[in-house]
Amino acid sequence: MIEHKRYRLLLLFIFSLFHSSSYAQKLSKQETQIIKNVEKNSPEAIHFLEETVNINSGTLNVAGVKKAGALYKKMLDEMGFTTTWIDMPSEMNRGGHLIGEIKGKKGKKLLLIGHIDTVFEPDSPFQKWKFQDSIAVGPGTSDMKGGNMVMLYALKALHEAGQLKDRQITVILHGDEESAGRPLDISRKDIIKAAKKNDIALSFEGSTGFNYATIARRGASGWFLKVTGKQAHSSGIFSDISGAGSVYEASRILNRFYEELQEVYLTFNPGLILGGTEVSLDSSGTKGNVSGKTNLVANTTIVKGDLRFLSEEQKERAREKMRAIVAESLPVTHAEISFSDGYPSMPPTDGNMAVLNVLSKVSIDLGQGEVKPWDPGKRGAGDISFVAQYLDSLDGLGVMGGNAHAPEEYVDLTTLEDIVKRTAILVHRLTAK
Ligand SMILES: [Zn+2]
Numbered sequence: 125m126i127e128h129k130r131y132r133l134l135l136l137f138i139f140s141l142f143h144s145s146s147y148a149q150k151l152s153k154q155e156t157q158i159i160k161n162v163e164k165n166s167p168e169a170i171h172f173l174e175e176t177v178n179i180n181s182g183t184l185n186v187a188g189v190k191k192a193g194a195l196y197k198k199m200l201d202e203m204g205f206t207t208t209w210i211d212m213p214s215e216m217n218r219g220g221h222l223i224g225e226i227k228g229k230k231g232k233k234l235l236l237i238g239h240i241d242t243v244f245e246p247d248s249p250f251q252k253w254k255f256q257d258s259i260a261v262g263p264g265t266s267d268m269k270g271g272n273m274v275m276l277y278a279l280k281a282l283h284e285a286g287q288l289k290d291r292q293i294t295v296i297l298h299g300d301e302e303s304a305g306r307p308l309d310i311s312r313k314d315i316i317k318a319a320k321k322n323d324i325a326l327s328f329e330g331s332t333g334f335n336y337a338t339i340a341r342r343g344a345s346g347w348f349l350k351v352t353g354k355q356a357h358s359s360g361i362f363s364d365i366s367g368a369g370s371v372y373e374a375s376r377i378l379n380r381f382y383e384e385l386q387e388v389y390l391t392f393n394p395g396l397i398l399g400g401t402e403v404s405l406d407s408s409g410t411k412g413n414v415s416g417k418t419n420l421v422a423n424t425t426i427v428k429g430d431l432r433f434l435s436e437e438q439k440e441r442a443r444e445k446m447r448a449i450v451a452e453s454l455p456v457t458h459a460e461i462s463f464s465d466g467y468p469s470m471p472p473t474d475g476n477m478a479v480l481n482v483l484s485k486v487s488i489d490l491g492q493g494e495v496k497p498w499d500p501g502k503r504g505a506g507d508i509s510f511v512a513q514y515l516d517s518l519d520g521l522g523v524m525g526g527n528a529h530a531p532e533e534y535v536d537l538t539t540l541e542d543i544v545k546r547t548a549i550l551v552h553r554l555t556a557k
Pocket residue numbers: 239267268301329330
């Protein structure tokens with residue numbers, strides 16, 4: 125069965141060889157060589173992806189992350205990168221990060237970003253790679269072992285063409301993108317340090333469409349609302365003595381958020397609410413206990429929510445409005461809201477757009493069509509968000525696929541080679557002079 129699939133892939137591969145002549149005139153001699161190398165390595169690339177997918181590397185599976193990371197390390201070593209494995213403090217319970225670097229003076233200095241971990245821990249029933257016609261199903265196929273493969277096989281094609289010589293490229297593969305180790309200033313210290321030394325960041329998270337890339341991602345943060353009121357008999361609610369109670373006050377606040385805060389790219393989702401006379405939240409922060417009676421005015425209501433935004437300015441403006449709404453308490457109630465930072469945003473910038481334009485030109489020269497910016501409102505936060513403030517950034521350079529984070533996650537095999545080609549030529553053009 126698998127042999128049959130391999131045969132189909134071989135046919136696709138042969139087709140692409142014929143296909144390649146039509147765009148050859150747009151490519152330089154070195155670029156044509158790079159493309160040939162990508163084609164030659166295609167079957168190996170798919171096998172490599174299969175191998176990495178079949179190693180469980182759920183974020184909390186420290187040994188698995190290290191084991192999958194060792195495959196990436198070996199490949200980087202073979203291409204002449206100086207590699208380092210950075211362990212995280214043991215209490216963080218994360219596998220650590222792989223960093224590889226080649227040093228040189230030509231062109232732009234690049235930071236290439238991937239992650240080794242997946243959301244599928246060893247107890248998940250979803251563990252293995254499986255060919256299904258033109259796709260392969262498996263944990264991390266699209267998010268983002270597929271993207272890691274694209275990055276590494278683009279580098280390999282460049283390496284074999286002698287086009288990594290004198291280039292400055294840093295590769296970072298995190299072991300904890302899906303659930304970043306806390307505190308973030310330790311788990312994201314190395315990527316920020318690397319970002320400060322480079323000019324452009326390219327991240328290989330799943331593609332949102334063959335002709336789209338990501339120049340902006342929204343940031344994510346949290347908020348916690350605590351409302352207190354006076355416990356009293358229900359018959360006295362609305363009186364000067366008993367007031368409105370905490371549930372009405374929380375309702376007022378949430379409704380005002382809903383009515384007054386809505387704007388493009390801003391979302392604020394109350395994910396959990398508890399209100400009554402006895403309220404407690406457990407240490408996970410995702411479960412709680414509550415009791416109350418219909419004949420009692422509730423004295424405590426808590427709400428937990430998130431806040432997603434496209435710029436720090438938008439985040440701060442939203443927080444200010446929320447604080448003002450919270451402060452206008454109903455009679456005999458009091459409310460407080462606190463905020464916590466998570467992922468910063470990656471706002472769209474001219475610099476990010478300029479990198480996208482280089483990619484788009486590459487794509488057109490390869491006969492793959494223009495590449496346009498993806499709507500940031502349709503994409504969540506990612507690791508690139510931690511570094512976007514330091515350098516020009518482009519994300520969504522990984523594979524086409526779907527069902528990320530779900531048990532039928534897959535990669536589209538028919539577009540893989542084209543994406544590796546595009547990436548290889550992009551890296552080449554950014555670093556050639
Ligand atoms: Zn991912």
